[in-house]
Amino acid sequence: MNRSMTGGAHRTLTLVGTVALTFAGTTLAGCSSDQDPVPITVQNVAFSPKEITVSAGTEVGWYYEDGGTFHDILIEELNVDAGFRQEGEWKYTFETPGTYRVTCSIHPSMIGTIVVT
Numbered sequence: 001m002n003r004s005m006t007g008g009a010h011r012t013l014t015l016v017g018t019v020a021l022t023f024a025g026t027t028l029a030g031c032s033s034d035q036d037p038v039p040i041t042v043q044n045v046a047f048s049p050k051e052i053t054v055s056a057g058t059e060v061g062w063y064y065e066d067g068g069t070f071h072d073i074l075i076e077e078l079n080v081d082a083g084f085r086q087e088g089e090w091k092y093t094f095e096t097p098g099t100y101r102v103t104c105s106i107h108p109s110m111i112g113t114i115v116v117t
């Protein structure tokens with residue numbers, strides 16, 4: 001009986017090629033410290049949401065989507081007035097903690113509150 005051991009077949013693990021170091025996805029996309037503003041929609045003669053709470057240094061953006069109706073944005077405590085506009089957006093960064101009332105001079109029912117912590 002010839003019991004030649006064939007099981008010793010030499011397996012050579014060949015690492016085919018080097019590990020492809022492809023960093024295709026490593027685009028440092030603009031290193032954005034820029035955050036999107038916290039959005040408030042100006043629609044149906046109202047601010048939505050009516051009240052938000054943000055931390056100091058946060059930018060808030062008002063987006064006009066009221067079919068061309070004019071609104072302005074007044075923040076009396078800060079002596080800020082966005083001026084009248086019908087569309088687009090207006091942004092403001094709240095730097096100081098406090099509670100700010102936001103109104104529209106045309107529509108007395110439009111009252112919003114920004115709480116800055």
Ligand SMILES: [Cu+2]
Binds near residue numbers: 045072107
């Ligand atoms: Cu208004």
